[in-house]
Amino acid sequence: MQRRSLRAIVPGLVLAALSLVLAACGGGSSGTSLPSEVGAGQARSQFPPPTSPPSSAKKGGTLTVLFSGDVDYIDPGAAYYQVTYMVDFDTVRPLLNWPPADTALPQPDLATSQPTITDSGKTVEFHLRKGIRYSPPLGGGTGWNKPVTSADVKYAIERTLMPGVPNGYQNIYFKDLVGYNQAVAAVKKTPTKAPNISGIATPDPSTIVFHLDVPHYVGFAQALSLPASAPVPKGYAAKYDSEQPTSTYGLHQLDTGPYYISDYKPGTSITLKRNPNWVASTDFRPAYLDQINIQEGFTDTASASRKVLTGSDMITGDFTPPPESIKLAAQSYKGQMTLTPSGGNRFVALNTQKPPFNNINVRKAVIAASDRNALLATRGGPLTGTVATHFIPPGIPGFQQAGGYKGPSGKQYDFVKHSSGDMKLATKYMKKAGFKSGKCEGAHCTITMVGDNVPPGSDTAQVVKSQLEQLGFSVQLNEVTHDTMYTKFCSVPSNAPNVCPNVGWIKDFNDGQAMIDIPFNGASINPSNNSNWPQLKNPTVDKALDKAKLVTGATQRPSTYGHIDDMITAQAPAIPWDWDNDVNMSSKDVNMVINLFNAFPDLSFISLKNP
Amino acid sequence: MLRYIVRRVLWGIALLFITSAVIFLIFNILPSADPAVLRAGRNAGPQQIAQVRHTLGLDRPIYVQFADYMRAVFLHFDFGYSYQYNYPVRALIFQRLPATAFLVAGAVVIWLGIGLPTGIVSAVKRRSLLDRAMMATSLALISAPVFWLGLVLLYLFAQDLGRFPIFPGQGAYAEATTFFGRAEALILPWFVLAAASAAIYARYLRSSMIDVMAEDYIRTARAKGLPERTVIMRHGVRSAITPVVTLLGLDIGTLLAGNAILTESVFNIPGVGRLLLTSIERSDLTVIQGIVLFGAFFIITFNLIVDIAYAFLDPRVRYQ
Numbered sequence: 064m065q066r067r068s069l070r071a072i073v074p075g076l077v078l079a080a081l082s083l084v085l086a087a088c089g090g091g092s093s094g095t096s097l098p099s100e101v102g103a104g105q106a107r108s109q110f111p112p113p114t115s116p117p118s119s120a121k122k123g124g125t126l127t128v129l130f131s132g133d134v135d136y137i138d139p140g141a142a143y144y145q146v147t148y149m150v151d152f153d154t155v156r157p158l159l160n161w162p163p164a165d166t167a168l169p170q171p172d173l174a175t176s177q178p179t180i181t182d183s184g185k186t187v188e189f190h191l192r193k194g195i196r197y198s199p200p201l202g203g204g205t206g207w208n209k210p211v212t213s214a215d216v217k218y219a220i221e222r223t224l225m226p227g228v229p230n231g232y233q234n235i236y237f238k239d240l241v242g243y244n245q246a247v248a249a250v251k252k253t254p255t256k257a258p259n260i261s262g263i264a265t266p267d268p269s270t271i272v273f274h275l276d277v278p279h280y281v282g283f284a285q286a287l288s289l290p291a292s293a294p295v296p297k298g299y300a301a302k303y304d305s306e307q308p309t310s311t312y313g314l315h316q317l318d319t320g321p322y323y324i325s326d327y328k329p330g331t332s333i334t335l336k337r338n339p340n341w342v343a344s345t346d347f348r349p350a351y352l353d354q355i356n357i358q359e360g361f362t363d364t365a366s367a368s369r370k371v372l373t374g375s376d377m378i379t380g381d382f383t384p385p386p387e388s389i390k391l392a393a394q395s396y397k398g399q400m401t402l403t404p405s406g407g408n409r410f411v412a413l414n415t416q417k418p419p420f421n422n423i424n425v426r427k428a429v430i431a432a433s434d435r436n437a438l439l440a441t442r443g444g445p446l447t448g449t450v451a452t453h454f455i456p457p458g459i460p461g462f463q464q465a466g467g468y469k470g471p472s473g474k475q476y477d478f479v480k481h482s483s484g485d486m487k488l489a490t491k492y493m494k495k496a497g498f499k500s501g502k503c504e505g506a507h508c509t510i511t512m513v514g515d516n517v518p519p520g521s522d523t524a525q526v527v528k529s530q531l532e533q534l535g536f537s538v539q540l541n542e543v544t545h546d547t548m549y550t551k552f553c554s555v556p557s558n559a560p561n562v563c564p565n566v567g568w569i570k571d572f573n574d575g576q577a578m579i580d581i582p583f584n585g586a587s588i589n590p591s592n593n594s595n596w597p598q599l600k601n602p603t604v605d606k607a608l609d610k611a612k613l614v615t616g617a618t619q620r621p622s623t624y625g626h627i628d629d630m631i632t633a634q635a636p637a638i639p640w641d642w643d644n645d646v647n648m649s650s651k652d653v654n655m656v657i658n659l660f661n662a663f664p665d666l667s668f669i670s671l672k673n674p
Numbered sequence: 675m676l677r678y679i680v681r682r683v684l685w686g687i688a689l690l691f692i693t694s695a696v697i698f699l700i701f702n703i704l705p706s707a708d709p710a711v712l713r714a715g716r717n718a719g720p721q722q723i724a725q726v727r728h729t730l731g732l733d734r735p736i737y738v739q740f741a742d743y744m745r746a747v748f749l750h751f752d753f754g755y756s757y758q759y760n761y762p763v764r765a766l767i768f769q770r771l772p773a774t775a776f777l778v779a780g781a782v783v784i785w786l787g788i789g790l791p792t793g794i795v796s797a798v799k800r801r802s803l804l805d806r807a808m809m810a811t812s813l814a815l816i817s818a819p820v821f822w823l824g825l826v827l828l829y830l831f832a833q834d835l836g837r838f839p840i841f842p843g844q845g846a847y848a849e850a851t852t853f854f855g856r857a858e859a860l861i862l863p864w865f866v867l868a869a870a871s872a873a874i875y876a877r878y879l880r881s882s883m884i885d886v887m888a889e890d891y892i893r894t895a896r897a898k899g900l901p902e903r904t905v906i907m908r909h910g911v912r913s914a915i916t917p918v919v920t921l922l923g924l925d926i927g928t929l930l931a932g933n934a935i936l937t938e939s940v941f942n943i944p945g946v947g948r949l950l951l952t953s954i955e956r957s958d959l960t961v962i963q964g965i966v967l968f969g970a971f972f973i974i975t976f977n978l979i980v981d982i983a984y985a986f987l988d989p990r991v992r993y994q
Contacts, residue, residue: 129845132952136760226714226725234719247721254729308729309713309760328769329759330952331944332848358845360942362951366825366844370834546957550711592711592718 107644110393110446112401112657114164116349116668120654124376124674125354126666129367131382133330133359137201138313139290140223143231145405145569145661146381148290150333150357152658153348153666154198154318155293158189158216158271159284161660162347163668166458166573167617169288169660170347173211173319184278184615189287191216191269196340197296198323202315207299211319212268215294222257222300223291224250227310232571235581236286241274255305257297281615285572294319321350321667333357335666351670364388371648372396376671378649378664386443389646393446399651402446402644403662404457407569408578409448409641411438411527412553412596414561415634418507419536424496425503426635431478432489433530435640441522447646450482451639453632454568454579455624458659461575464625471629479632479639489534502535509537511560513552516542520565527564527638538562554593566596567641573660575624576612583631584608597636604630675985682981686974693970694747698740701959709959713757730757753964758956763964767946771930773847774945777867777937778929780860782922785868785875790918792872793879797914798906800884809880812873824866824940831862845942863941867934871925875918882914889913916984923980924973931969 135144139155142148152160160172171177174189181188195211220237223230224246237243241262249258262274275283286292296317303312318324321341326334335355343350357380361367368388371377372395384392392400413420413429420426435450442448452470455461465471470479477488490501498504510531514524521542528538541560543552553563571577581587585600586609607627614623632639645662649655656668710727711718718726727733731742746752753763792812796805830836832843842850846859886892887910895905935947942948946965953961 133759135758138760226722226729229714229718229722229726231714231718234722251721251725254725308731309755311760313760328944329756329761329766330949331769358848358942360848360939360944360948360952361845362939362942362948363825363844366828366835370844374834544955544957546712546955550708550957554711590720591708591723592714592720 107402107404107446107449109397110400110402112403112647112659112662113655114657114659116351116656116670117654120349120351120670121672121674122351122670123353124351124671125356126352126653126669126671127377128355128357128380128664128666129361129371129377129382130357130359130380131361131364131367134333136229136313137324137327137329137333138228138310138316139293140219140228140295140310141230141313142290145663148661149380149658149663149666150324150335151290151293152320152661153322153335153350153355154320154324154338155290156195156319156346157288157290157292158191159288159292160347161288161658163656163658163660163665166659167460169285169572172347173216173292173294178280178284180280180284182274184280184613185275187273187275187280187284189271191271192345193269194342195294195319195345196342197317197319198338198340199325200299200315200317201313201324201327204315207296207317209296209298211294211296213265213271214268215296216271216292217260217263217265218257218297218300219293219295220263220291221246221260222295222304222310222312224260225257225304225310226250226254227304227306227308228312229309230291232286232289233291236283236289236571239275239277239283241276243276255307257301257304278613281620282574282576282612285574285577288572321346321348322355331359333359348667350667351674352666353674355666368392368648371650372399374650375652376650378653378655378669379647380664383442383447383646384648386447388648389443389446392648396648396651399649401647401655401657403647403657403659405569405643405645405662406456406458406573406578406660407567407643408451408454408456408639409442409523409565409567409643410451410454410637410639412563412566412637413635414559414563414598415600415636416556416598417561419496419503419510420561422496423635424492427478428489428492428496428534429531430635430638431481431485431492432534433527433638433640434484435482435638437483437526437530438523438638438640441519441526442641442643443519446644448641448643451642452479452482453628454583454637454639455575455628456570456578456642459570459573459575459578460621461578461624461628464622465628465632466625471632475633476629478635484530486533493534498535500535504535508535509539510562512538512540512562512564513548513560514540514542514563515545515548515565517545520545524564527562531562550592553596554589555591556588556593556598557590559593559596559598563596566637567643568594569643575621575628576608579624579628579631580608580612583636599631599634599636601630601634604634679978679982682978686978689974690967690970691744691748694744694967695740697963697966697970698743701963702736702739709757709957712957747967753967754960756953756958756961758953758958758961763960766949766961767964767968770944770946770949773943774930774932774934774938774947776856777860777863777934777943777945778926780857780864781867781871781929782926784864785872786922788868789872789875790879790915792876793918794883794906794911796876796880797883797887800880805880808876812876815869815873816877818869820866820870820936821940823869824863824937827862827866828940844940847941847943860943863937863943866940867929867937875921878921879911879914879918882917883910886910886914912987916987919980919983919987923976927973927976928969930972932965 134147139151156173158174159169179188197207200206223233242260246258246260264272300312304310322335323338325336364382368384453465493501568582585605588595611623614620652672654670656665658665714723714726796808831840833839834843841862842859850856850859932947932950938945938947950965
């Protein structure tokens with residue numbers, strides 16, 4: 064290092080410090096400075112996600128996965144978070160599962176084959192593999208040495224109704240089971256005991272039959288690919304499930320996958336080791352690694368990303384690297400980054416139940432005026448996502464049918480055509496709404512907005528605010544923590560603001576129903592924990608969504624949901640602005656494999672180059 | 675002296691009780707989020723939320739919840755369950771406490787080892803070039819934000835990220851399995867945490883020493899022919915150090931209570947501070963309550979230790 068005078072060094076130190084502070088703060092509003100002609104599709108094609116291991120993949124070694132947060136619940140019966148599935152899909156065996164390259168239909172995992180569907184779609188029957196055994200328990204102690212039976216799968220689903228197992232999707236996907244309502248009543252009386260759902264029959268230890276009230280079997284069958292259908296032996300788990308106020312089964316769980324959770328320190332680490340009772344010949348997963356160490360708490364995602372890129376045997380886990388890290392990887396570590404459509408969207412919800420956004424023309428004006436490229440830039444630009452033109456994202460059946468990347472065609476969709484915003488068109492819609500000047504004037508122009516208080520969410524909220532102000536709105540922005548934003552404001556209809564800028568939806572599975580039913584169905588509006596943030600209540604849309612649940616067929620179902628997506632877009636309930644990419648990074652000595660279902664690394668398929 | 679200690683301990687218990695009540699009221703009457711909704715999970719319907727609320731006991735009258743909470747805390751040392759981690763709060767805090775304690779202990783040794791001699795030398799050699807250099811450096815260290823200093827040191831010296839890879843970097847503490855491995859992982863965090871405190875202590879002690887060295891008894895000690903070193907150390911420092919001891923007690927108490935939040939976050943040390951940060955982000959009210967209570971306990975305890983230490987340090991202080 065050359066010797067320099069103090070005067071020359073100090074400004075340099077100040078600038079270095081400033082840049083480090085910006086790096087530490089996430090620097091959300093600076094996009095990547097890619098050439099403008101690189102479109103989203105081109106950007107993504109430079110970093111394709113590998114979905115199979117190389118032929119030279121070797122067994123052995125320990126992989127380190129860096130997390131900034133934690134799983135939502137370590138109990139697979141309660142898990143409802145794509146990041147948690149990254150762990151669960153390697154440790155438990157639901158009836159169906161998703162090999163890395165499969166996005167159309169889940170493949171049999173615990174089941175021997177796809178279900179047999181009879182009785183006009185109301186009976187769904189699975190046969191289970193024989194000889195599947197449980198791992199040693201997390202936390203030590205005597206486990207369960209009997210093989211997995213159909214009764215274990217029945218119990219696994221039934222326990223999700225208990226308040227001590229807070230499963231967030233059983234009331235959506237399992238509610239059509241015969242006897243579900245009676246089971247709900249029973250668990251209300253005795254919350255410490257899993258109720259019997261009479262619609263789940265186990266005629267023999269290897270057969271499980273689901274009887275449904277209505278033939279909603281597509282959504283139901285897909286939901287069986289989620290971890291709640293992974294077997295849980297009642298004789299072992301009941302004592303943990305009966306504990307108050309919450310079940311502690313998760314801290315003593317038994318696993319059936321190629322790995323099991325050998326150690327869990329909440330917020331600190333999760334250790335996965337090879338399941339000694341797993342039989343490779345019964346499983347589609349190769350399980351190359353000997354051990355996986357998940358290290359949590361890397362809140363400085365810039366440093367963590369850099370640590371992965373320059374280090375050894377590491378991958379990023381649950382966080383999206385910040386824009387400057389994405390830029391660094393794109394320029395200097397090209398083979399170590401992948402971009403995968405996440406199957407999620409982001410939108411700015413406009414409260415359709417109160418003025419001024421109860422007027423469809425005002426909503427259309429806001430969408431027309433919005434510069435969605437600027438919104439995308441707050442998350443890092445074209446590498447991190449694609450400007451959305453409707454609500455079903457790429458990769459989900461119905462996306463192409465809804466118009467694909469270009470969006471729905473037709474004059475009635477003109478307000479969503481211009482990703483940089485069209486003030487002229489916006490003015491036209493404002494005039495149509497009765498504002499002669501083309502901007503908001505009068506009583507309802509002071510509007511409330513509640514957004515995230517940390518970047519990039521706070522950056523997005525600020526951009527939305529400035530765009531609304533261009534249309535004459537006076538915006539009172541309240542920035543709060545993410546949980547407060549949802550639980551006190553945006554998800555509570557009685558307390559919801561006019562605008563919720565930081566909302567979005569990610570699929571539960573690859574189906575249009577999983578993407579647009581809950582966020583836009585009037586019937587799903589709840590007094591709390593509401594996920595229909597625009598509070599859209601359109602009878603035509605609601606009827607179409609209810610009818611669509613019964614539609615089957617590889618062509619007809621996507622077409623139906625694509626059409627409904629366009630119907631929703633036409634109602635302008637929200638500004639669709641991002642179809643996310645998941646950005647994953649790995650060290651140079653890792654053979655990365657991405658599971659397209661959840662767009663996260665597939666730990667059972669990843670291997671090390673030098674184990 | 676014994677009566678004084680007993681009186682202070684009883685007062686400390688009363689203070690803890692009052693603190694518990696205030697904390698409970700703040701987090702249960704003015705919660706930042708609905709814990710039943712958070713616990714029930716995404717998409718839970720109203721019935722599910724109501725059932726979770728009932729299971730958690732949140733639908734009972736507030737005074738009943740308060741009585742149960744105080745009974746659990748004071749009689750059973752039970753701080754409840756984390757809504758997010760599904761784990762006993764006490765176990766969570768005890769899991770994190772060793773990391774924080776190790777971090778704080780090492781930092782205290784460093785900041786006392788640097789701050790005290792610096793303060794003494796600066797006071798004795800007042801207005802010299804050495805004094806000016808030391809005070810300028812201390813001002814810079816006080817002004818430097820902890821997280822900035824941490825990141826700078828990581829980017830300079832961490833083995834995984836640094837320009838000069840000498841010391842273990844981010845996450846090294848969690849990876850270490852031995853005592854010495856953990857100590858090595860804490861070298862950079864110790865210096866980061868100690869930097870500002872060393873500077874503050876140096877300035878405090880310098881100021882206090884300057885006042886004390888002007889006292890009559892110091893002049894008398896010199897007049898009696900005592901060596902200058904004895905005058906400074908036995909008479910000067912011993913009197914001048916009492917404000918520093920007060921500060922030390924408060925600092926240790928607050929750091930153990932989670933105030934090392936920035937250092938722990940930058941270096942990814944799984945301590946109480948980081949637990950507090952994630953609990954605030956996730957509105958995990960029971961954990962926040964538990965940590966605040968623990969914090970109050972540490973602050974009260976260390977204040978008591980400091981007050982007792984006065985009696986041994988300063989012969990002018992005698993407790994009735």
